[in-house]
Amino acid sequence: MKKIEAIIQPFKLDEVKEALKGIGIDGMTISEVRGHGRQKGHKEVYRGQEYNVDLLPKVKLEMVVSSDRSDEVIKTLASAARTGKIGDGKIFVYDVAEAIRIRNDDRGESAL
Amino acid sequence: MIVEKARSSLGTIQQEFLATGDSLTALAERTAQIDGVVTEAASAFLFPAAPSGIAVLAVGGYGRRHLFPYSDVDLLLLFESERLALHSREPISAFLQTLWDAGMRVSHSVRTPAECTEVHNDNIELNVSLLDQRYLTGDRILYAKLADKLPRFITANRDSLIRNLSQLTRERHTKFANTFYHLEPNVKETPGSLRDYQLLCWLTQMRETEPGHLGQAELGPELNKAFRFLARLRCYLHARSGRDNNVLSFEMQDAMADQWRDGDPAQWMREYYQHARTTYRAALHQLEANEAQSSSLFAQFRDWRSRLSNADFSVHRERAHFRSPQRLEAEPDLALKLFEFVARHGIRPSIEAVQKIESRREPLREYFSEPRALWPSLVPILTLPHAPEALSAMHETGAITALFPELDGIECLVVRDFYHRYTVDEHTLVAIQALWSLDQASDPALKPFCDLWTEISPAAPLVFAILFHDSGKGSGEDHVVASRRLAESAMKRIRVPDQEQETVCFLIAKHLALSAAMQSRDVFDPQAVRDIAHQVETVERLKALTLLTYADISAVNPTVMTPWRAQRLWQLYLSVYNELTRELETERIDSDASASPERRAFLQGFPTRYLRTHTEAEIDQHIVLEERSRKRGVAVDIHKIETAYQLTLVTASDRPGLFAAVAGTLSSFGLNILKAEAFSNRRGLILDTFTFADPSRTLELNPSEVDRLTVIVERVITGKTDVRELLRNRPKPVLPSRHARIPATVSFDNDASGTATLVEIVAEDRPGLLYDLASAIAQTGGNIEVVLIDTQAHKAIDVFYVTASGRKLDSQRQASLDAALRRAVEPM
Secondary structure (H helix, E strand, O other), rough: EEEEEEEEEEHHHHHHHHHHHHOOOOEEEEEEEOOOOOOEEEEEEEEEEEEEEOOEEEEEEEEEEOOOHHHHHHHHHHHOOOOOOOOOOOEEEOOOOOOOOOOOEHHHHHOO | OHHHHHHHHHHHHHHHHHHHHHHHHHHHHHHHHHHHHHHHHHHHHHHOOOOOEEEEOOOOOOOOOOOOOOOOOOEEEEOOOHHHHHHHHHHHHHHHHHHHHHHOOEEEEEEEEHOOOOOOOOOOOHHHHHHHEEEEEEHHHHHHHHHHHHHHHHHHHHHHHHHHHHHHHHEEEEEEEOOEEEOOEEEEOOOOHHHHHHHHHHHHHHHHOOOOOOOOOOOOOHHHHHHHHHHHHHHHHHHOOEEEEEEEEEHHHHHHHHHHOOOOHHHHHHHHHHHHHHHHHHHHHHHHHHHHHHOHHHHHHHHHHHHHOOOOOOOOOOOOEEEOOHHHHHHHHHHHHHHHHHHHHHEOOHHHHHHHHHHHHHHHHHHHOOOOOOHHHHHHHOOOOOOEEEEEEEHHHHHHHHHHHHHHHHOOOOOOOOOOOHHHHHHHHHHHHHHHHHHOOOOOOHHHHHHOOOOHOOOOOHHHHHOOOOOOOOOOOHHHHHHHHHHHHHHOOOEEEEEEEHHHHHHHHHHHHHHHHHHHHOOHHHHHHHHHHHHHOOOHHHHHHHHHHHHHHHOOOOOOOHHHHHHHHHHHHHHHHHHHHHHHHHHOOOOOOOOOHHHHHHHOOEEEEHHHOOHHHHHHHHHHHHHHHHHHHHEEEEEEOOEEEEEEEEOOOOOOHHHHHHHHHHOOOOOEEEEEEEEEEOOEEEEEEEEEOOOOHHHHHHHHHHHHHHHHHHHOOOOOOHHHHHHHOOOOOOOOOOOOOOEEEEEEEEOOOOEEEEEEEEEEOOOHHHHHHHHHHOOOEEEEEEEEEEOOOOEEEEEEEEEEEOOOOOOOHHHHHHHHHHHOOOOO
């Protein structure tokens, strides 16, 4: 099993969710996060005051999928989240040791 | 044996209930059945060990014979002494185990009569549950001891019991955001639910208890009807779920409608809200009455508030009463006056006043259905410091739909989705409340919205737009289109001025634009920002729309407006704001072939903002002024607009310091400039508008001064009078307190516009400030191309687009202008 973690632009969330649904992935955890990579922040001037926007709002998606599906999921995710500009985000992939469904103690892929 | 009997009869009770829908019979039967089981188990296990000194009492819901199929069975095991109780441990546990095995969820307590009559501050439920105690079986003499003590105990501790109970209830209400308009309500706990009905029973009982006599809970027919309705729902939820489930989810609403062919669930959910409203209102009334009695400090305040009474309303016990309710029959406008009173003082209408308006709902509806100029009466209700309370009171009394039948369709309307927590009408009121709550917002993410909110003027169109933004929901067509149409028909009837109508229509039509952009557009992408800027057109509209979006999102449910989301909305605002100010100087009107030649010549080259901020009638008037100016070199018009005046000036002979000169002239008359705009078209025609207040009412009391002011402005512009002479004897203004001081900022931006340098000054407003700023610009050789002046309270926000010799300012000029402006904004 692989855990896929993706940091994407907030306005791409609906598109990414739809694309993943299209390949049968509808379970995921979504959180509102802030951060920056190379995009850094930028300055906005308003009423003579500088607003330093150094942490940009992003959306984090997390999902665990079976190992044989992970490439397909990553490809779908990346193509839906891409605009080609700085700030599109990143995808991280981890190995998952175990998954347990709390309700009935199902283990492994059947718990996904 | 006991176990099987209990299980099978529960099944029968549920089946009968599902067939008939008769909950009262089901509750009574379930109670009788459990009575039997408990009595039998007690005889089998408790009494053989101790034939006297033990009594079994039913308490809580079970005690009052309102036992729902899967509710807890509350038992009080009354023991003569603690010693006996300790010795009876084993029989007690055998007794309870039997009941558990029978599928009952027993919640029991073991007490002596003395323990029952102590105040338990941390377990107020125990004290309260005794109000519903009912003897089941066991030692009658022992029970008689408790029954004798109980009324005395309640009489002696009434105040603290009521106080604890009130506090508990307030906490529960707060958990549900103090509203009963939940889409998936908990029929036991939400405001207006069974728990509130019970609260009313308890309070009545406690009030009527005297030493030697326990009070009865007699409530009116309305409340009993509400109880029957709510009990039926809860019984159904239990029967269908097979457990103590009290949440009336969407699935359950559908299932229940199917079960009894009650038709559209939305329809009877409306009935639910009516009953919940009856119960909640009665509960609140009781709570407030009790709280008022228990606080002497509050009583003093209340007495002070009674001084707010006037010829129409008297204030008594923190409630507004009609002095003569029958006047409402001859003067329906008195209802609106009452709501204005509420909006001004935050004193809610009395129960009697509410009932009076409710009883006049149909005549009011008829009266308001005629076109009448009601807008001036509505504006204070929409904008005064307690406007949300006033609108809630209008909603509660039905006055809002009497005034605007357009809102009938969203009353108690359930729109099902995953996010919304409230009915549509309540969502609207919560949204308006969200704006007012900004004043107290401590979250730094909300600070910018708080500033925007203080800047909105006039606020009435924004609030009106929120009131109507979802009015078309439930109409079957696109709700944005339907809401706009409904708002238009309402505004025509109450004669809202054209400009306000336009703002409202714009806000409703675009009320989803910013949230849609946040959702699906890159707010840093220049093209996306330009698209939104073109939809919004002016900074004023952007501010209002941003606030509407903020309020709308905040009112979906209490957790949606996260700091993260607030930050996204603010970023979008900033991007669009900067785009709108950038294009202010750059985007000029191009000739419109369909316009008449003189109109075309006049408009050509003005900034596009000019078209967006002026109505057709105003443009026509400006063209007339231009014609006049040809003969005399200048034309000036001054007229009153609502609470302020507007001066419009057209001249073809621009000269350095022109804008400053007019500003100075107005200051010399003691007039306070609130807003100003300066435009010039490519032919060099200057059009300046000044909106100013007349704090000492000079113009109002001396109409001839208007003509004198007009003449002097003309003389100043044509160079016949020197503005410095006029200003020589100007009195020094009074400065606001040190705490209210606003630090001055001066900033330059050479990138914002293609042709001019943008100079933005935020400073403390004072008479003559604009003159000083404009003079500083003129003296350093700057030419003012476009100006936007705004004043909020005593904060002036001035944006000048300045050029020197037709170009942007170089760094040297910027430095000298910066120094000059800083000198000008220094407090005197």
